[in-house]
Amino acid sequence: MQPIDGRAKAGARRAWIEHLERDAVLEVPERLRERAEVLDQLDLHFHGSPESASGEPDLHRRASALRDRLEAVDRRLCADLRVDLCNGCGGERLLRFANGSAASGDHYDYLDDLVAGVLQLEAPGDVPDPGPDMVFYQPTPARHVFELIARTPLGADDVFVDLGSGLGHVPLLVGACSAARALGVELQAAYVERARAAATALCLDRVTFVEQDARAADFSEGTVFYLYTPFGGSILRTVLDALRAQAERRAIRICSYGPCTATVEREAWLKARTAETADRIAVFESLPG
Numbered sequence: 001m002q003p004i005d006g007r008a009k010a011g012a013r014r015a016w017i018e019h020l021e022r023d024a025v026l027e028v029p030e031r032l033r034e035r036a037e038v039l040d041q042l043d044l045h046f047h048g049s050p051e052s053a054s055g056e057p058d059l060h061r062r063a064s065a066l067r068d069r070l071e072a073v074d075r076r077l078c079a080d081l082r083v084d085l086c087n088g089c090g091g092e093r094l095l096r097f098a099n100g101s102a103a104s105g106d107h108y109d110y111l112d113d114l115v116a117g118v119l120q121l122e123a124p125g126d127v128p129d130p131g132p133d134m135v136f137y138q139p140t141p142a143r144h145v146f147e148l149i150a151r152t153p154l155g156a157d158d159v160f161v162d163l164g165s166g167l168g169h170v171p172l173l174v175g176a177c178s179a180a181r182a183l184g185v186e187l188q189a190a191y192v193e194r195a196r197a198a199a200t201a202l203c204l205d206r207v208t209f210v211e212q213d214a215r216a217a218d219f220s221e222g223t224v225f226y227l228y229t230p231f232g233g234s235i236l237r238t239v240l241d242a243l244r245a246q247a248e249r250r251a252i253r254i255c256s257y258g259p260c261t262a263t264v265e266r267e268a269w270l271k272a273r274t275a276e277t278a279d280r281i282a283v284f285e286s287l288p289g
């Protein structure tokens with residue numbers, strides 16, 4: 001049944017709710033996308049409490065009960081996935097949710113809600129302002145992280161390094177969904193503390209975080225470096241020069257997202273794997289030194 005539009009009559013709204021109440025598909029944990037679409041529609045058509053609704057309080061109550069039921073399915077799914085991750089089998093299951101999601105654009109979607117529910121990363125209240133040329137924390141949309149994992153072979157010999165890792169969800173997902181070790185380098189202590197707590201809670205012992213300025217980081221173990229535009233100007237220049245020095249010793253890959261991709265793709269020592277744009281993950285390989 002199609003969702004109703006804003007002008008639909010009361011009868012159509014009632015029929016729609018009745019249909020959803022009987023729809024067993026929505027109870028299947030894997031049907032996350034369908035549940036997200038229905039929850040969006042419920043928010044659109046039944047916002048506010050049933051008591052404050054101008055008409056049909058009974059229908060509002062049913063919509064509210066339905067919303068609670070669907071959100072409970074999502075919470076159980078996230079709790080199950082946390083247990084699976086601790087048992088080492090959650091990564092594959094997580095990746096299946098990402099199959100078929102469109103990977104362009106900078107918006108957030110139901111995959112971000114899933115990742116938030118699974119990783120349980122809480123933003124700290126007070127974080128100092130970033131210095132000049134440094135970018136404040138904003139997470140890479142989850143579908144792009146899943147695309148990065150799909151497009152970038154990451155084996156047991158790889159060390160993935162997120163430069164400016166924020167709350168850490170990129171290294172956490174890479175560690176959960178691949179055989180690689182993953183390291184987050186982040187300047188803000190409060191983010192590092194939470195990222196480490198999440199790795200411990202999810203038993204992701206191949207995922208570590210260091211509190212450090214990326215300019216001072218040790219890149220000698222890394223094989224794949226990720227930048228979601230963490231800084232620009234002279235900091236980006238310094239870090240790219242340090243990465244180029246690593247590439248003279250061994251082949252490395254650089255993945256980027258956002259405005260910094262334009263700078264990365266001008267580096268003569270790198271070759272783009274495909275035609276790269278700022279609104280999706282770009283993957284570069286170093287040329288033999």
Ligand SMILES: C[S@@+](CC[C@H](N)C(=O)[O-])C[C@H]1O[C@@H](n2cnc3c(N)ncnc32)[C@H](O)[C@@H]1O
Binds near residue numbers: 139164186227
């Ligand atoms: C746009 S966010 C990206 C977060 C994360 N990589 C992601 O993709 O979800 C940029 C992050 O880089 C951090 N950052 C900025 N300058 C930095 C520096 N010089 N060294 C280390 N981290 C830095 C910020 O604190 C912020 O958490």
